[in-house]
Structure formats: C-alpha cells, structure tokens
Amino acid sequence: MQLKAGIIGAAGYAGAELVRMLLGHPQITELHLSSVSFEGEPIEHAYPNFLGNTGKINGRLKKAEAVIEAADVVFASLPHGVGETFAKSCVEKSKPFIDLSADFRFGPDESTFAAWYGKGYQYPELRQCSVYGLPELNRDAVKRLAASGTVIIGNPGCYPTAATLGAMPALAHGLAGDGTIIIDAASGITGGGREPARAYHYPECADNVSPYKVGSHRHTPEISRNFAGISAAIRPIIFTPHLVPVNRGILATIYIPLTRPPTDTPLTALKTVSRPPTQETNAKAKDIHTLYTEFYKNEPFVRILPFGGVASTNHVRQSNYCDISVHLDQTGSTLIIASAIDNMVKGAAGQAVQNMNIIFGFEESAGLTAIPALF
C-alpha cells in the first residue's frame, strides 16, 4: 500500500522532522506540505538540509486546505487550539488526522484541557473519534478506531511520553504506593520550537541549566491522567521540567514510592543517618528490572537497559527509542526510573509516524529504523 501524506505546519521543528521521516518512509510516495510563514516557497528555503532530497515533495509549501485535499493521511504540527477545523475537515473526508498539538490528548475531558490551556474545544464532538496515541498504552484502541474508518490521533506530549513509558510497568504491576510520584525532567532546546526567543537565544541557554514553569507546566495533567489510567487510581504527581543545553532529547527521572516500606529505614536506625545500598536492596532492584524487561519484551521501541546501565539521551538521539534504566534509592523504598527519548522523534514526529503505521497496518517500525549514533 502506498500513501500520499500531508503535513500542516511543515516549517516548524516537529513538522520538518516529519518531512525528514516521511521522505524516508517506504510506503509514502508523495508529500504535500503547508506552512503559513513559508507559503509559496520550496521547503529548502526553510531547511537547506533537505537540498537534493525533495523528489517526493509535491510542489512548494501550500495552504492547509490544499494539503488536506491531496493527502491520504494528514499530520498537523500546529500551536494548541488552532487545528480543529482541519481535523473536522479530515474526519468528513474519512482521512486519518494525526495531531501533534494537545487538542486531542484529553478526549472528552474538556474541563481539564480548558483549565490548563485556557480555552475550550471548538468541536467537542470530534473527541468521539479521537484517541490518545501512545502505542505502548493504546495500540489496540488506535487499531479499533482506524478500523471504524475515522480516526484522530492525539499524539502525546514529549515529557508525558518519557514519563508514562518509564512509570507504566511499575504502575501496572501495582508497585507504586500512595505517595506522590515525582517526575524531574530535562529537555533539549528544540523543545521550544523554531521561533527565536530570549529563552532559546544561544548565549542565554548555552552553558546553563535551570527549571521552568515549576508547578505549572501543561504536561502535568497529561502525565497525571496517563498514570491514573494505568493504575486505576488517582495519585498525586509533581512534574518539574528543566532546560539543558542539548539540541534534542528528554531525560525524565521518575521517583515512585514503593508500596511496602523497607523494614530497616534510616528512620528506625536512630544512630545512622544514611548507609549505602545493601545487597538486599540490589537484589530487589534486579527483580524490578526483570519485571520491566518482561513488560516491554514485545515493544519494538522500548529498550530496558541491562542492569547497571543508565539511560542517556545520546544513546537514543535521532531514533524512536525510549531507553529506560531501573534503580532504587539507597534504602530500597523508592523506585527511580531514568527514561530517555529524543523529544523530536519518540516525543513528536517519530511517534506520529508510528501511529500512522498502526493505522494503516504497516510494519510498526516502517520509516523508523534509524540506528542512533553515540555522537
């Protein structure tokens, strides 16, 4: 099966990453691109790296409507709250619509969306045919909806992807206790998009680390909702993003309090403030590592690192992998998961392509076979 794909918002970073991936996708024969800022220009004007690789691209950057008309499947990489009209148009034409914004990530729960994004839905009824497209969580739901002939994908946020894949096995297996789960995460600068701004101006963010939107980042409810769905229990979470001077990558460090506190905590050992991990703690960590490995054994894009390894963004760069390493704190009471993705691939464009592959019954890794380079 051969498809024509369309990308609305092709000149943003996630859009350009979609272009790159779909150019190399074996089932895509033609690409139709739109962009408001570069309309009428060839994509190489915005992205000279594509020079000589544009054979599949049909003409210059055009209007969104023209893209929808020409394509068999439509991706949208737009700011939140501006793409519903395009989604509606695709639904009417029975063309899958894969949306990289937050508009379809909350399904019918408009109140949560409105509380965090500051506006309601334009066409609430579209959520009847939308699904949150995290394949490792919702693959069957995506397939079912696709089979029905009408499907909108709410492609997950970058941080929620890393956090949810990292916590899922522990939550699904009931390892998590009642305490707050903390996700402390760092993102590369591409997460801020291509529009120049002081926060992403080289001299302001090079050689710097800092948190941002502490206690108020919009990915918080998405992560929270995902966790609740997995464990069927609402559990408080805290999510703190940081900006670090790398181009691509998200590293989420997730702290999950375990259900049964260890019998010998520092609290009971009054004379002792702290001790290194015991053999018992290490054995417990290995057990959880085995559980994680088993949980994801059939997933093509989740790699549980060998015990003792550490998830690093440079091991997944430019690939659709999520690398996960499993650790315990020194007392054995809290599970610590490090989860690394490329924010532009598994955190955006790659996952969107993965969803397309599922919708059309392609090999799930079609177009996503890039092997990460260490450097």
Added chain:
Amino acid sequence: MQLKAGIIGAAGYAGAELVRMLLGHPQITELHLSSVSFEGEPIEHAYPNFLGNTGKINGRLKKAEAVIEAADVVFASLPHGVGETFAKSCVEKSKPFIDLSADFRFGPDESTFAAWYGKGYQYPELRQCSVYGLPELNRDAVKRLAASGTVIIGNPGCYPTAATLGAMPALAHGLAGDGTIIIDAASGITGGGREPARAYHYPECADNVSPYKVGSHRHTPEISRNFAGISAAIRPIIFTPHLVPVNRGILATIYIPLTRPPTDTPLTALKTVSRPPTQETNAKAKDIHTLYTEFYKNEPFVRILPFGGVASTNHVRQSNYCDISVHLDQTGSTLIIASAIDNMVKGAAGQAVQNMNIIFGFEESAGLTAIPALF
C-alpha cells in the same frame, strides 16, 4: 593582616580555581603551590591562562611539605583519603588547614565515612579540631575553633552545599513533614576533575544528559547528615545527580513534602486528575518565599530570587553566590526549591576562601567580589 597561602594539589581544577582566587585576594601576599604531576614546573605550564599573573606565586610547583613549611594557611585539594598527614602536620604547626576532600566532612562519625568511602580515618583524633565549613550553617563554630588556635576545615561537597542551603530555611522552620526529601541535581563537567576519562570526553558528554550513581552517590550521607543537624530529626533523603553539558554549575531541585497536607488534594477530588495552581497555593508560596528571604537576609552569598524568578546556573557563574528560587507544586503540598551555585566557587574554592576569611577575621567577601556575567 597579610598572609602567605599554600595550596596542595594546585594543578587540579579546584586547586587552579583556588590559585585564581587567591591571586586576586587583597590579604594574600604570597602563594606556594604543590602538585605531584607538575612538580618543578611553573603553574602556567598547566594553566596558560595564568600567564602574566603569577607575580604572587613563589617559584615553581613544589612538594607539599615545602608548601606547609612556607605558608600561613594551607588549602588541600586532593583525592579523598590521602591528605591526613598534611592536616596533622598543619595542626602541629598551628596552621589552619582547609581541606576540599571529604576526609573532614563527617567529624567523629567515622563509621558513616567508612561505609561510603571504603576506608577509615588515619588519625581519628584530628576530628577534635575539625569542623564542617558551611559558613551559613556553622560560621560560629568555625570562629570558635579558629580562636582556639587549631582548625581544620572540612570544606563541603558541591552538591551538599547547594542542597543544604536550599533546604535549610524550610528545615529550620519546621516546614518539612515526615516524607522523603528528594534532591534531583545536575552538575557541569568540571565536577569530574581534570583527569581525562571517557565520561568527560567531549563527544561522549556534549549534547547529552544522563544520571549517574543513582542511589549510591557519596554526597548522600553528607546531605542527610546536614539535614538531620538542622531539623534535629533524621529524615530519609534521596539524591540523584545528573551530568549536563555545561562547564560550571550545579542546579539542585529539592522536593520537600510540607507538614500539613492541603485539604483539597487531587486524591479527594475524584473526578479531577489535576488542576493548575490556585491563588491560595500561590499565596502560600509567597509566604514561604518571604520566610526564605528573611532567613538569609544577612548572608552575603545567598540570594533569594524575587518571587517568580528561577534559579539558573548562568546567573551565578564564576561567583560565590548561591541563588535560590521558591516554588510549590500545583497542589501546594510540596515545596520545590531550585538552588544554583558555581560548583567550582561556592561548591569548592570560593567556599574555601570564605572559610579562610572567617578564620582570620577578614571581610567575609574578601577576594570573592566577582560579579557574575550572564554569558
């Protein structure tokens, strides 16, 4: 009062930073330097940046014993467990010894030191005249010991400095509940020292973020002990360091569960997974911010950022400041503190100079007046 200062281990990064600071210190007239690897060479061979600024330096890099003989005050920047002989020698000569290793950070608690550092003390009795040199916590103890005529400073670790300064007001005021305090921190690559190694090889750590020594970093017991000392209660902590591609800087994000849980947690609001922070939560955050500002109002090197600001390593670079920003999670149940220092200055050499200033009764900021540049 004018002093001759000695630095043992002057060719390492912290040692070189001490050289740089003491060259600019108004009370230091002469510097004596030692280094095993560069013995017999001028310091500019190891650090060409010093060219033309070596007027105060007495001769070439020499043996540690010669440095102790010549100096009025001795700094040691050596690996853990190799400097006790030099400390003993300084004590015998009634010369202050300021040690940047962990050897004197645990005072008489040899068992904790031994558990984490893998060896015991060589001269345990030296701990009778040693003190943990975090001025904001122990200034008076440093002064008392100095007045006694014999003083060894256990200069704090970089992460413990950022973590302790960040948590101290909350702990001292009894804001912290019983739950685990989590310190999730990131360090620049200079933290690994000057010795080339794969982990610090440019292509392996540039454009990368990853945690290391999860659940087992040696700064864990130091932080834990500091917290216990402030609040007079032993409280479990988790400390996770990360390596980020910046030269200098530590950013510690500290999660402190508050004593009284808010009445309207997500757990009680069954239909609601998550909501943005309320005005009430913001008001509570402001109160804690005021408390922090008040707590440090007389400290020359701690800056509580205006409410709404965010601690960033580039605002303290090359200075002795610790910048602290105060936040709450969206439910108001956990205090989130961001604490930023330059790991080479407040996290090592600058703090050592600050301790020297206290010992000799100099202006505490003497030699530490560099104003950080944003870029």
Added chain:
Amino acid sequence: MQLKAGIIGAAGYAGAELVRMLLGHPQITELHLSSVSFEGEPIEHAYPNFLGNTGKINGRLKKAEAVIEAADVVFASLPHGVGETFAKSCVEKSKPFIDLSADFRFGPDESTFAAWYGKGYQYPELRQCSVYGLPELNRDAVKRLAASGTVIIGNPGCYPTAATLGAMPALAHGLAGDGTIIIDAASGITGGGREPARAYHYPECADNVSPYKVGSHRHTPEISRNFAGISAAIRPIIFTPHLVPVNRGILATIYIPLTRPPTDTPLTALKTVSRPPTQETNAKAKDIHTLYTEFYKNEPFVRILPFGGVASTNHVRQSNYCDISVHLDQTGSTLIIASAIDNMVKGAAGQAVQNMNIIFGFEESAGLTAIPALF
C-alpha cells in the same frame, strides 16, 4: 549480491560509524568485528546505542585474523602504520581492503609518507594494487582496480576530502593562479577519536576555539598532492586546522587566488583602502558558481548551494554530503570556497562505504541515504 563485511578496529569512532552504516546497508548480511580493547565483548558494551540492532553482527568482538577469514570485504580503522599485515592478508585472499588510515593514501610515494608520518612502508609492493579512494576524483581508477580482482583503498583523510572537493572545479578549470592556496579549516572533536585526552576533555574544549599543529599537520601533503594531481601543477598550499566545540563536522574555508587579477584593485586606487563588492564582482562570482554547479552535476554526494547560500556543518550532519558554497573576496581577486562535510561520514566511514559500493558495483548511495537533520 549479498556480502559479509568485516571491520578491524570497530570500537573506535570511525569503526563504530562503519558498524552503524553497514548495519543499515541493504547488501550487507553479516558483520564481523574486531577490537583489541573490547575483544570478547559484544559491541553494545562499547556502544550502548546499538542495543537491539545487532542482529547482523556475528558474535562478539574477535581477533582481526578471524574477521579477515570470515568477511568478503574488510574495512580497517586503525592508527597509521599498523595495518599493512592485514592488507597483505586480504590481498592474498583477493578480498578488497578499505583502509581508513593514511597508510595507502600516498601510493608509491613512500618518501612523502615517511617525511610526515615518521616511518616507511612495511610492504611497499602493496601500493601496486592500492588507490586513493576519493570517488569524485578517482572513481574510474577504483573500478579498474576492483575489476582486476585485487584492491586496496586508501580512504582519504577528513580535511583532504573537504579541501579537495572544494577546490577541484577551480583547479580543473584552470582558475587558480600561481599564488599560495590557503585552507583554513575547523573540525569537530570526534576527529580526535575516542581515546580520552586532555585536548578533548570537555571542560578544556567546550566554549573554546583554537588552531593546532599550525604549519605541520599531516593532512598538508595529502591535500597538496591532490591539488597537484588535479591541475598538473605543483602549487604551494597552507593548511591550518582548528578545533571547535561541535561533535561532528569539518568546515574548510579555501582561498584560491585567481589567475587574472582584477584591474581595479585597492592597490591601484590609492585614496581608497577598501570598498564593498561591486556588481561586477558579484557577476563574476555567479559565473564561477555556475561552473561549480556544472562540474558536480552528476555527483550524488556533492551539493553546490544556491548562490548566496553558505556551507554549514549542521546541514550535512550524519550524511555523506559535501556542501559547497562559492564566494569572492570584495575585490574579486580571490575565490573563497566554503566546504562542509561530516568528518565521520564523508570524511571517514561514509566515504569508505561509498568506495565499497563502487568496488562491488552497488548503487553508489546504497546504505548512504540518510537525510541530514538541521538540528
């Protein structure tokens, strides 16, 4: 046609890059790898990024001899002067040997090699079946030798690749005058290999630019020889490499004095020190740009940027492209070419694969179709 490929020195950076490319090469069914430092271990121990992608790799890292025995084509990524025995062994078995060191770049001219590399040839006779493998210069020679059944490729150095491709059209068309050609170039840190060393230690090379080996870099005679071969005239060249804080990439800025000096130079305009480029100068630059475009019109991996564009390493990153932009100085008397490659791909492993493709008559871009990402 399906091949088994062998890589000697697979755990270095260029070796690992070969592994990555050959894993994705459609005609390679099996990979045999050797490494002295990682012998007996799986490649993922050295390069965790390969996790889950090692299906084609036959066993663990083994001895070089075993690799030669098993493979149909052998790549060697070794230090200079240690691989001739392996080359000899391959020649005896009629297996192509593609050598990434300098050992076979100078053909029978042992004296130039010896003058710069400090040692002579071990088996000088091997140069009867060796060829300098810059396809854009020597494609036919590679084919002829391959047809003869015995072929050793001296895979070009990274700087000489960028410099030669950048200067070739001007030299071949006789545009270059008698003056010295200057190549001022910058390289990413991976050019220094994977062995940790002070020069490549993150804090020493991050946020820094500096030249190295000024007037004495070993790529000087290779560039000089290439230029002489193209224009049939020996012409003095100067080559100055710089180290810049990027992972991958070489940017060579090449200054070629033109044959006919413009009539109105600043020298003749006594009152005038300097003026911006005139329309006439711009027209002349466009003519040379056209000539460059024409020269490379059939080359799959050389991209002449549209007039006004500027070669940038981030436009070719992780691809086998050489991007070239054409400029003139403000007086129109010197051609200035900017030539950008990925030092690990077109400057090493990618070019080696390109040579293999030519030897075996594969599509020249087989395994080399990665589209560069801008970020």
Added chain:
Amino acid sequence: MQLKAGIIGAAGYAGAELVRMLLGHPQITELHLSSVSFEGEPIEHAYPNFLGNTGKINGRLKKAEAVIEAADVVFASLPHGVGETFAKSCVEKSKPFIDLSADFRFGPDESTFAAWYGKGYQYPELRQCSVYGLPELNRDAVKRLAASGTVIIGNPGCYPTAATLGAMPALAHGLAGDGTIIIDAASGITGGGREPARAYHYPECADNVSPYKVGSHRHTPEISRNFAGISAAIRPIIFTPHLVPVNRGILATIYIPLTRPPTDTPLTALKTVSRPPTQETNAKAKDIHTLYTEFYKNEPFVRILPFGGVASTNHVRQSNYCDISVHLDQTGSTLIIASAIDNMVKGAAGQAVQNMNIIFGFEESAGLTAIPALF
C-alpha cells in the same frame, strides 16, 4: 579621582558588560544607565545576575539625555548611526564620549564609512575631536585629545582588534610582503547581540560551524585601514568571519606573506609536493616570535605566548587580554598569527574601559584585573 559614568544602551550585551566592569572599577562611584527597551525598570530585570550588586547604580534605567546630564564620562553601546546626537551633546558639555559603534571609527573618511554602512555622517565636524581608540596603536593620540578637553573615542570593532594586534608587529617591522593578507576568524555567538534571531537560536547554531558575510563584512575596511596606517602601504586584505558555538571569544588566524620568499619553495622542488617544516624554518619562526615579544613587552594586555603555544579563546575568557601565538607555514614563506580575545572585553567593553582609564590618567588596568579562568 572619582567619576560618575553613564552608559547609553545598557541593556545590550556590550552595555551589560560595561555595567559589570564599571561596578568593579575603583574610580567609578556612580553609574547612570539608559535603555529604550527597559526604561523605567531596574537593571536586574534585564540581567538577574546583577542582583545584590547594584549599589553604585543610580536608580532605574532612564533616558539617554538624563544619563549624559548626570555623568562625567559617557559610554554608548548603540546600533551604528544613531548615537551622533549624544556625541554632540557630550562634546558641548566637554564630557568624554566613548562610542562602541562604528560611527567614529573612520574619522574624517566619511566615504569609506558610507560605502560600507549605507549612510553618511550626521555631524561630520565631530570627527575633529574623535580618535580610533586602539590603545596599543593610538594611546598617545587618545592622551593628546583628552588633554585638549574634548574627546570622542571610536572604540574598535572586535574582529579589527584581534586582527590589528595580531598583525601589527609584522607590519610595523616591514615583514609583510606585497601579497594579500588573509584574516580567517571565528566569533562566539554573543557577537550577534542580545536580540533573538534565527541565526543565534540555540538549535540553529549549537553544534554548527559556518562562515557568514563572506567578502562583505563591515569590519573589512576597518582592518584594512588599520593595516595601512601601521605600514604606510595599502595592501589588499581578505577577511572571512565564522560563527562557532561558544559564548565569548574571537580567534583570528592571520596569514601574512613574508617579504623574501624562501629559496627552496615547493615550486622549485619539482619532485616534491610538500615537506614538514625544517629546522631552518623553525629558527626563522623563533626569530619572529622574539620580535613580537619585544614589540609588546610594555603592553599590559597583550600576551605573546611562549614559542610552541597556541592562542585559545578559553585562555582569555572574561579578561582584557589579547593572546598571540606566532607560527610559520611549512615552507617558511607565510607568517601565521593566531590572535585570541574575548569579544565582549578586549573586543568591546574592556577596551572601552581601557580608553577611559587613559583619558583620565588612571592606571590603565584599573577595573580590568580579572584573571581568566581556563574553564
């Protein structure tokens, strides 16, 4: 003598660097700052790094006129072509005006300025009391003008500073032949200022090297004019700037053809393409190195590196030094000088302060004593 200093354009990068330096200057008691974009706000809003260091600053950012009124000396860090009115006003009040734009760098030569900057002078007569403020070249002229009571400093451009200091000894001693002098230079991103733009957006310039404005950069005529002034001969120059991912720093590599070509060039040695440098060439290089050392022996801010050393931007970072290393190409026919400065200090604000020190007869290094850190 104590002064009040004023800075017009204090919120740009060079302006903020001036603030930082003047805050630490022993003769400055008060600072008056202006900024159009931050008028009415305290400087810490724009630069949080200044928090707690603003004691010397008089009030909030105000209008330029108020700054001129209050200050004894006025610095202007404005775009080209907009500050002449302020200069005029200062002249009328007999207050020194130190201008960091290009407006006063060309003195009476309005035609060259107009040719490159696209507009003429507003008040040409102001050039009667202006001087190009490169102290190593024009110190006496600055002093003379200051003594006259009216002085405008045209503070040099960053590239021209590095290029001129690097070439001056060779030009002054008549070492340079008739050939074209090439300056190939790299700049850190702060050179582009604080205004966000695509070219300085982190993901576009991190991990990238590329030239810009080839053959057309406005610093070309400034360099050319300086060279002509030193050697009393107009000589063609080529200047090519590059952007590299560092925050601060300029590294200029300068190629100066020597007067007497060596007798044994590669051109005469027909069989030989290239040979490494001979002992004779090295001896010649040492002679020139000695000449350079002698030339600058009394300059406080120029460091000629020991023979064999290499100028590196990280050795001068945050200092007013210009580091120069002396080399020859392998044939001995071209002098290659590497010249490194911090573009924000010796290339802008530091040099401006140095000029102020000269004008008022202060110690020339007052406020400029920062010792560079290697990392």
